[in-house]
Amino acid sequence: MNRIVSVILFGLLAASAHADTPTDLAFQNLADDYLSGLTDLSPVYATMIGDHSADDELDQVDAAGRAKSLKLLRKYQSALEAINRDELSRANQVDAELLLHEIESSIWSTEVLQEWAWNPLYYINISGGSVYSLLARDFAPLEERLMSVASRLGQIPRFLEQARGELLASRVPKIHVETAIAQNAGLNSIIENMIMPHMDVLSSEQQEQLNAAIEKAKNALAKHQTWLEEELLPRATGDFRIGAELYDTKLAFALNSPLSRKEITTRAEQEYEIVRKQMYDVAREIYLQTHPMTAFPDDPDEAYKQAIIRAALEEAYRELPPRDGIVEVAKGQLQEATDFVVERNLVTMPDEPVEIIIMPEFQRGVSLAYLDPPGPLDRDQPAFYAVAPLPAEWNDVQVESFLREYNLYSLQDLTIHEGVPGHYLQIALSNRYPSLLRSVLYSGPFVEGWAVYAEGMMIEEGYQDNDPLQRLITLKWYLRAVTNAIIDSAIHVDGMTREAAMKLMVEGGFQEEREAAGKWVRAQLTSAQLSTYFVGYQEHIEMRAAVEQLWGEEFTLRRYHDQALSYGSPPVRFVRALMLDEEIPRRGE
Secondary structure, three states: OOHHHHHHHHHHHHHHHHOOOHHHHHHHHHHHHHHHOHHHHOHHHHHHHOOOOOOOOOOOOOHHHHHHHHHHHHHHHHHHHOOOHHHOOHHHHHHHHHHHHHHHHHHHHHHHHOHHHHOHHHHHHHHHHHHHHHHOOOOOOHHHHHHHHHHHHHOHHHHHHHHHHHOOHHHOEHHHHHHHHHHHOHHHHHHHHHHHHHHHHOOHHHHHHHHHHHHHHHHHHHHHHHHHHHHHHHHOOEOOOOHHHHHHHHHHHHHOOOOOHHHHHHHHHHHHHHHHHHHHHHHHHHHHHHOOOOOOOOOOOHHHHHHHHHHHHHHHOOOOOOOOOHHHHHHHHHHHHHHHHHHHOOOOOOOOOEEEEEOOHHHOOOOOEEEEOOOOOOOOOOEEEEEOOOOOOOOHHHHHHHHHHOOHHHHHHHHHHHOOOOHHHHHHHHOOOOOHHHHHOOOHHHHHHHHHHHHHHHHHOOOOOOOHHHHHHHHHHHHHHHHHHHHHHHHHOOOOOHHHHHHHHHHHOOOOHHHHHHHHHHHHHOOOOOOHHHHHHHHHHHHHHHHHHHHHHHOOHHHHHHHHOOOOOOOHHHHHHHHHOOOOOOOOO
16 A cells, blocks of 8 residues: 555545534644655655655755655644634644644754754664665565665755764764664665575676665675764764753653652652552562571661662572573563463453564664554554664673573563563554554653553553562562652753763662663763653553542553543543543643
8 A cells, every 4th residue: 555545545534533613624634744845854754654655765865855844744733723622622622732832842852852963873763764664564565665774865965964964973972873873774784684595686787786885785785884973973073961951851741641750759769669668568568588597686677678679689690581581581471471361361461563673783772671562554564573683792690680681581571562562562552543543642651651661550450470589670660650750850850970870770679781881872872761661660550540430340450541642642641631631631731
């Protein structure tokens, strides 16, 4: 199905469901226009959501390209502001708020945050994603996709030249250049592993065309690598801390929540104490299994609690996956979690395909795993649960530290988060919602908050036979979400040092050194993202409590989960309004 037909089909579905008035129809036309125009904003992003009408084009990332995008965004903004949103259906009121929020965020990011001027990873993500998104899924014949790859690879020299022209060394942080240096070669690995083995499907003439494009791209990547290492890195003097003003605005756009930075920090600090107490209570239970004569003090100090929790965690750390076997372990655990959800009737189980894969090289260095769902227009394609291999250069001490953090109990938690009933399940169900616009404009806090909620919910329902070690590790993972929210703003606004952040994560959050070191890097690279887990979780918990109170004896987990996930993935406050029949929130509320 081509992009134009897809957009019209999904637009008609949404319109038939929600176009109750002429105003609804006007909004739906605007939404369809916006979706059709995504190729003008970013051909690569359009490919990722399943719009394949510009698969042979690579983004223009110079000043002229930004000016064109800003002009288009302002056109949509003016058209949207001219619509009387009070006359829209409740569903379209939600979508209108999401669209306005997205447009304002995009304009602010381009004009004020300006990552195009200081973040070399901005360009690597586009260039790597431009080819990977064409090859990862079988949305069209391989020959057709490879020829689109050839076209995009042929534009890599122009794209990287534009990137070099936009980056200002005085604004670029060293950590961003160092990460870019490690990731830039990732496109070469895509060429070697995802293109070269399939050249035989092409005619001789097509192979010649693709080989020429590959040669051009490799030369351009080598030139860019040299520039990153020899020119940009020595001159990169930017501060990775974005400061209070930028952080607060970026956080507001990222969360679309009434919670402010200070409110989030206050909540997180309170939750930090609560979760550590819960961990101590579970740790005592574990400790007594091997030391049954222990008499615990009535009022233990923090040092005593710390020792007992660490002793209990050591029991979990005895169960480690093989260094090269994390993917195989995850596959087995995914089936185990799926069987439990079905047996307990916790939520509708989707049948959309999901595959566990090795994380592509150009996307490594930020997290161990992620869920890469198909685009809203490629709903029949598989989701990928991607897991990063351990870096080959790590020594035995670093490997042991990492495997202790990602022990078999932790991998269970990770698989729940990324797979079932976390990201895979939630996104598969949300993609069934008829509004294509809402699928495109999904909320990170809703998605991440649901996954954190899913971790705790599974344990509450007795997953792993109520094993206290699994409960302890799940609490530890939730504590990670709590400390994520604390360090996110503390680093970028309050100047938290690496030493202080590491102490909070290692001593306060019981994280292993490799995990905490990686999180320190991630926090520098991704301001405002680490708060999404905690904020989304808090909002999910509060929404469930409100619905449970309203429904009373009619409340069941299956009914609640299915309805909560039936609205797509907008910010939690919109789902809450829809479930509780409250007024739809407006910008600034």
